[in-house]
Amino acid sequence: MEAFPALSIQSGRQVMPHKRLDILAGKGFVILNLAGEEIHPAEWASVAYHDWKSGGDTNFAVLASAVGDEDPHGFWEHGKPDKDGVWTPAVKQSPSLRRWVEDAGTRFGRVRIIKLQPSPSYDEVISTYLHLDDNNRLNRDGEGWVVRAWLNLTDDPDSFMIVREDRDDPATESRIPLPKGAQFVVDTERLWHAVYHPGPRPRYAVITSFESGPQLQRWIERNQS
Ligand SMILES: [Fe+2]
Known part of the structure; x- marks a missing residue:
């Protein structure tokens, strides 16, 4: 990570760039070790899902949101960046996912x-x-860039997340495998992405927004072999 990112000038004012992780600079994503913990399917099967379409035929359970309600809308609708999420009542069913x-x-x-x-x-x-x-x-300027992290809950060995630097150029495509326990971090504001999931059953995964910084760097390092 850059300890002291350079100032730049925009519209006559000094702007401190967001802090980003070097480990994501090259490809924009990093695949971690498989998660070691066995998670009981009740943690994802017994929570309420809301109709919310993103990247396919999807439904979402909201475990943390801007103000702690089960609202899948963006944090900005509450005047917040996508940080400092508040756990919702739904997370009581999912203690391992919270952990x-x-x-x-x-x-x-x-x-x-x-x-x-x-x-x-x-x-x-x-x-x-x-x-x-x-x-x-x-x-805010100078704070950590927000990226996304995933934990794949179901075992989907024939499925993968497609990421592309250029939406229309297949040569820029990488594929992130989605076995049970797959963990990975993606700069999803930089990389075009979507999951190809042939099925036959639904795929479940945790998605969270993480702030880039020394803590995220250490978590990534702890989860790399
Ligand atoms: Fe996305």
């Missing part, structure tokens, strides 16, 4: 479980679902 987020030791924003129905085809995922996230709205 997974808190174990990183960095500021987190939204925490959700995604339930993704099987994809129609790889081509349709590319043409319809590739997108960039809006993670850094209201993120």
Whole structure:
């Protein structure tokens, strides 16, 4: 990480760039070791899912939100950057998932479980679902850049997250495998992304927003072999 990021000038005022991790500078993502902890399926199967479409036929359970209600909308609608998430009542069903987020030791924003129905085809995922996230709205100058981290809950060995530097250039594509326990961090405001999931059952995964900084760096290092 850059300890002292340089100032730049925008519209006549000095702007301190957001702090970013060197480890994400090259490819924009990092794949970690498989999670060691066995998580009981009740932690994701017995929570309430809301209809919310993002990157496919999806539903979301909201474990942490801007003000602690189960609202999947962006934090900016409450005047907050995607940080300092407040646990919702739903997280009582998911203590291991809460621990997974808190174990990183960095500021987190939204925490959700995604339930993704099987994809129609790889081509349709590319043409319809590739997108960039809006993670850094209201993120103050000089603070840590917000990235996303995943924990795959179901075992989906034929599924993968597609990430592309250039949406329309397949040569820039990488594929992140999604076995049970897959953990990875993606700068999803930089990389176009979507999951290809052939099924046949829904895929479940935890998604959270993490602030880049020394804590996230250490968590990544602890989870790399
Ligand atoms: Fe996304």
